[in-house]
Amino acid sequence: MKYLIFSDIHSNLEAFEAMLEHPAARKASRFLFLGDLVGYGPNPNEVINRFRRLNVSTQVRGNHDKVVADLESSSLFNPVAAFSAEWSKIQVSGDNQTFLKQLPKGPVVVERFITLCHGSTFDEDYYVFSNFEAAESFKFMETAIGFFGHTHFPIMYLMRNDKIQSVPLNENTHIRLDPNTRYLINPGSIGQPRDKNPMPSFVIFDPGKREIQFKRFTYDFRQTQKKIRDAGLPEILASRIESGI
Numbered sequence: 001m002k003y004l005i006f007s008d009i010h011s012n013l014e015a016f017e018a019m020l021e022h023p024a025a026r027k028a029s030r031f032l033f034l035g036d037l038v039g040y041g042p043n044p045n046e047v048i049n050r051f052r053r054l055n056v057s058t059q060v061r062g063n064h065d066k067v068v069a070d071l072e073s074s075s076l077f078n079p080v081a082a083f084s085a086e087w088s089k090i091q092v093s094g095d096n097q098t099f100l101k102q103l104p105k106g107p108v109v110v111e112r113f114i115t116l117c118h119g120s121t122f123d124e125d126y127y128v129f130s131n132f133e134a135a136e137s138f139k140f141m142e143t144a145i146g147f148f149g150h151t152h153f154p155i156m157y158l159m160r161n162d163k164i165q166s167v168p169l170n171e172n173t174h175i176r177l178d179p180n181t182r183y184l185i186n187p188g189s190i191g192q193p194r195d196k197n198p199m200p201s202f203v204i205f206d207p208g209k210r211e212i213q214f215k216r217f218t219y220d221f222r223q224t225q226k227k228i229r230d231a232g233l234p235e236i237l238a239s240r241i242e243s244g245i
């Protein structure tokens with residue numbers, strides 16, 4: 001059994017399709033998604049339609065999904081995020097908005113041993129950027145291994161004997177999990193990476209072998225940039241997918 005864990009597609013169809021073409025995705029038995037299907041990017045409907053066809057085993061909603069579903073106001077977003085969320089609301093079909101509305105709130109426990117959440121295990125909108133914030137998230141996690149998104153930054157937090165360590169993930173990351181350690185892992189983002197690397201990323205988890213592999217791939221971001229500009233979305237949304245910030 002191999003799980004593919006991915007997050008933060010943000011209406012980037014080209015990146016999402018490139019992920020699905022990746023050899024590791026073709027070998028994955030189950031897909032687990034950590035939220036933010038929409039927001040920022042130019043193809044909210046196409047991404048939701050493709051996501052629905054994929055038959056993802058388990059998913060949680062993200063903060064952008066909530067706003068585009070009209071479950072929450074965009075007033076707490078920064079102006080660029082609010083603009084793109086309001087734009088996405090107009091684009092999304094009624095059926096797809098209903099789909100976004102029923103996405104579950106995290107945390108969700110998969111098969112009693114994997115926790116999924118968007119931001120943290122105690123607040124779906126909380127950002128985990130530091131060891132301190134990871135420690136808070138570990139407190140409310142009932143399993144030994146959990147995955148989160150929201151920051152768009154690939155990283156792994158390890159907790160052993162009440163001590164926390166963080167390890168940024170890179171192309172060579174291939175880790176054998178230690179049974180006496182707890183893990184909180186962020187696979188990075190498909191549609192808008194922010195670790196100064198424009199390549200989208202995901203994680204493969206093989207519980208039988210207790211292995212984690214981190215994967216990165218390229219895609220045609222120029223096409224996405226063109227669509228962002230043609231749609232009249234803020235220019236920063238086009239430039240940042242090229243620089244990965």
Ligand SMILES: [Fe+2]
Nearest residue numbers: 008036062150
């Ligand atoms: Fe996000």
